[in-house]
Amino acid sequence: MKLIIEDKIFEQYPEVILGVAVLHNIDNKGNHPEVADLLRSAEKSALENMGNIPIVEQPFIIPWREAYRKFGAKPKDYPSSIENLLRRTFKGEQVRHINKLVDIYNVISLKYLVPVGGEDLAKIEGNVLLTFAGDNETPVVLLGEQEARPPYPNEVIYKDNQGTICRRWNWKEVDRTKLTEQTVNAFIVIEGLPPIDREKIQKAVTELVELIKKYCGGEIQTAILDKSNPQVKLL
Template sequence: MNISLHDSLSTYDLKIGIIYYNKIVVSDSPQMIKGRTQLYQENLYLEMQETPVTERPGIAEWRALWKLLGADPNRYRHSAESLMRRIAKQNYLTPFHSAVDINNFFSLQYEIPIGIYDVNKLEGDITISLGNDDTSYEGLNGRFNSLKNILYSHDDEGPFGSPFVDSQRTAVTEQTTDALQIFYLRPSLTDEECMQLLASAGKMFTQVNGGDYTIALLSKEHPTTTL
C-alpha cells in the first residue's frame, strides 16, 4: 500500500504520521484504559477552567492550519477540538471499544486530530488531498459531510477520512484485524519528535490490542511511503 500527499499540498508545512497495525484484536477496553481515560478527561476539564480550549497549543496550531488551508475553524472544528469542547462541558467520552478509545485518548493527549481505519475496507493506494466542492461522504456523526478546503484521505473507492470527521465506510469494529492510523501532527514538531510520538503511540496501542505496528512520516520533503 502506497500512502502519499497530493502534489497540491507541497507548499504547506504538513506532517502526517502513519501507523499500520496488523494482527490486532479489538474488544471492550480494559478497565485500566477506561479508568485512565476518565481521569485524564477530569483533569483536562479542570485545566480548561484556566486555559480555554482554543488557547491550548495543539488546538490553536491546528486551528491556524485549518484557516491557512481555506476552511473556517469556527464552523468546521477539527476532531481534537470537538473532543476538547465536549470535555469542557463535562460531556465526557464514553467507552466504545479498545481501538477507538485509545485513538481518542491519543487525540486528547497530543491535542491533534487522529483517524483510525479498517485496512480490509480500503481499496488500493491512499492519497491525502485537499477537498473541493465535490468532496463529501456519510460520516460517523450521522450526517453527510462536505469537505471543501479540508484535508481528506481517499482510496480507489473515494474519500474515507479527514481531521474533521471520518466516514462510516472504513470504521474500525471488533472484527477489525488490520488498521491504519493517521496522525495529523503539529507542524511545529521536529521529524524526530514526530517519530518518537508515533513509536510511543504504536507501543501503547499494541500493548492493549496486540499485533505489530509499522510507523512512517509524510511531509513535503518526504511525501510518499509504502507499507
C-alpha cells in the same frame, strides 16, 4: 497500497507532519477496564495542560484553526478532531467507549493534544491520499449521519479509490472505513502542525504502539511522514 501526502498539501502546509502506525493481525474485540482508566486520566491531563487559557487560544489549537480557514472551513462550525475532543472534555463530558483501538487513539490525542484518527485497511481501496478535494468528489456518508454529501472543492481530505475517507482534514470520518471490533488490519495517523514537532509526534507514536501491543496485540510498523518522506506502505 500506500498512504501518500500529495505535493500540493506541502505547498500550503509545508511543515505538516504525520506519525503513522500500520497494524496487522490485531484483536480489537471487547473492552478493557485499564483502557477506560487511561481515558479518564488523559481527560484530566488535557484539562490541566490547558490551564485557564480558552481552547481557541491554545497554541496547539490555533494552527489547526488557521489551517481550516485556509481551505474555507469555519473552525467554529467545523472544529478539528482535537478541538472537538477538548470542547467536550471541557464541558465535563467523558469520551465514550467506541472500541479498544479508538479509545486508545483518543488517549493519545488528549495526552499529546494532537488530532488522531484511524481506518480499517480491509475497507480501503487503492492508495490513501491526503489531498485537496476536486470539483466532483463522490458523496459520502459521515459517521453518525444518514445523508451522503460530497466534500467541497479545495477542502483538505483523505481519500482512496472509492472516495473520501475523512472530511475537512480531520473533522469527521466516513462510516465506510471506520474501525470496529471486527477490525484486524488498520492504520492510525497522528497529525502535527507547528508548534507540534517531529519529536512530539514520535513520542506519541511510540506510546500509541505500546498501548496497542498491550491491549490489541498484532504486528505494528511505524513511519513519520513529512515533506522529505511523504509516503508509507500500508499493505
